[in-house]
Amino acid sequence: MNLSQLACQYLGFEVYATLSGPLYNSSSVDTPAQAESVICPANATNITDCWYSETKVGRTTERECVSIVCCPVNPCNISGQPLGLESGALPDSAFSESSCISASFCSRFGRLNSETAWIANPSDQYQWMQVQFESSYIVTAITTQGGKLFGKWVTSYTLSSSFDNVAWTDYLNVYTGSIEIFPGNYDRDSHVTHTLARPVVGRFFRIHPKTNEGDISLRMELYGYGPLTDAIASLNFEAKFGCNPPVLGEGLGVEDGRIPDSSLTSSSIWSSGHEAYRGRLNAVVVSGNAGAWVAAAAANNEWIKVDLGEDTLVTGVITQGRPISDQWATSFRISYSRDNINWTFALEKHCGVQKTYAGNFDADTHVTILFPEPVAARYVTLHLVTFARRAAVRFEVLGINT
Numbered sequence: 001m002n003l004s005q006l007a008c009q010y011l012g013f014e015v016y017a018t019l020s021g022p023l024y025n026s027s028s029v030d031t032p033a034q035a036e037s038v039i040c041p042a043n044a045t046n047i048t049d050c051w052y053s054e055t056k057v058g059r060t061t062e063r064e065c066v067s068i069v070c071c072p073v074n075p076c077n078i079s080g081q082p083l084g085l086e087s088g089a090l091p092d093s094a095f096s097e098s099s100c101i102s103a104s105f106c107s108r109f110g111r112l113n114s115e116t117a118w119i120a121n122p123s124d125q126y127q128w129m130q131v132q133f134e135s136s137y138i139v140t141a142i143t144t145q146g147g148k149l150f151g152k153w154v155t156s157y158t159l160s161s162s163f164d165n166v167a168w169t170d171y172l173n174v175y176t177g178s179i180e181i182f183p184g185n186y187d188r189d190s191h192v193t194h195t196l197a198r199p200v201v202g203r204f205f206r207i208h209p210k211t212n213e214g215d216i217s218l219r220m221e222l223y224g225y226g227p228l229t230d231a232i233a234s235l236n237f238e239a240k241f242g243c244n245p246p247v248l249g250e251g252l253g254v255e256d257g258r259i260p261d262s263s264l265t266s267s268s269i270w271s272s273g274h275e276a277y278r279g280r281l282n283a284v285v286v287s288g289n290a291g292a293w294v295a296a297a298a299a300n301n302e303w304i305k306v307d308l309g310e311d312t313l314v315t316g317v318i319t320q321g322r323p324i325s326d327q328w329a330t331s332f333r334i335s336y337s338r339d340n341i342n343w344t345f346a347l348e349k350h351c352g353v354q355k356t357y358a359g360n361f362d363a364d365t366h367v368t369i370l371f372p373e374p375v376a377a378r379y380v381t382l383h384l385v386t387f388a389r390r391a392a393v394r395f396e397v398l399g400i401n402t
Contacts, residue, residue: 071243136202147218199224281320329385
């Protein structure tokens with residue numbers, strides 16, 4: 001166990017990242033300052049097993065300081081700082097791409113909130129946009145947008161990293177160990193941010209669009225910490241720091257039928273065969289059954305609700321679109337209640353806002369949304385914000401059976 005782990009453990013946390021230099025401005029430290037060298041035996045299991053020696057020195061430099069970021073990461077704020085894409089601090093020469101439709105739409109224009117965007121040509125699953133840094137950085141989050149001038153955006157993508165631009169490592173799902181497919185954007189301007197439970201260390205970072213609305217069109221920002229010394233970069237890479245992800249839970253009975261049909265209701269239905277109880281995760285199309293709940297109107301005020309039967313610790317939801325179709329919810333909000341009268345939206349208590357989640361990007365892929373911590377609820381409602389073609393959903397509620 002290294003010193004970073006011992007320090008965070010002593011405070012009751014896990015290590016999220018170890019950094020070169022002070023995390024906060026250290027100019028207020030008096031001169032001469034106290035330099036402390038902390039020494040721990042190889043078998044230390046608590047920071048109280050360690051000792052330190054003090055030396056009076058002149059003002060310390062940033063390269064002589066080490067900072068530690070402990071978990072949990074605040075769900076309302078992005079951990080880390082913008083790494084220079086939007087601000088222009090990162091030069092155009094740091095951008096590259098698999099292709100671009102013209103010189104006016106290459107990756108150097110793919111900066112968050114820019115007037116244009118990166119547009120690939122062709123728009124297939126083999127395209128990528130790359131950002132490189134002069135030194136190693138820790139990337140903790142990514143924000144994406146579509147193209148401002150066009151109705152085009154990336155609806156899902158994967159992330160990879162490298163130290164040498166030769167050997168690449170895909171970011172993996174912390175639960176399954178498979179390559180993580182991140183839900184992307186649902187319109188041309190909204191920001192969609194994903195915070196990484198396990199931060200990524202490297203010099204080169206690539207976004208690989210997998211599905212898209214119209215042509216592949218992307219603007220983005222990376223967040224994190226750096227630059228790092230080689231020793232600190234190696235420490236983070238080898239230790240694989242990161243926060244414990246939210247509790248996954250298990251299906252509470254929407255998919256397998258433990259929740260009766262009468263406990264699934266909705267704002268409307270398209271017609272017979274499209275009722276709320278058809279919207280069970282992995283439902284299939286059979287005669288007289290559309291295989292999903294489909295709302296009557298193409299409007300953004302449609303909802304589907306489940307009554308779990310009793311107060312339950314709810315950890316999140318899984319959603320799908322309608323099978324054998326091009327209909328799915330591309331973004332939604334989630335609310336929950338214990339009495340079907342007083343409702344709270346996800347993250348409203350934590351952050352003071354109603355969180356809009358990026359939803360599905362095809363008919364069948366599962367998109368899992370987890371709350372930062374379980375919530376007590378009997379009723380859970382999905383409120384559709386945007387959708388592809390029609391408002392159609394299959395879903396499951398996740399939680400802890402007690």
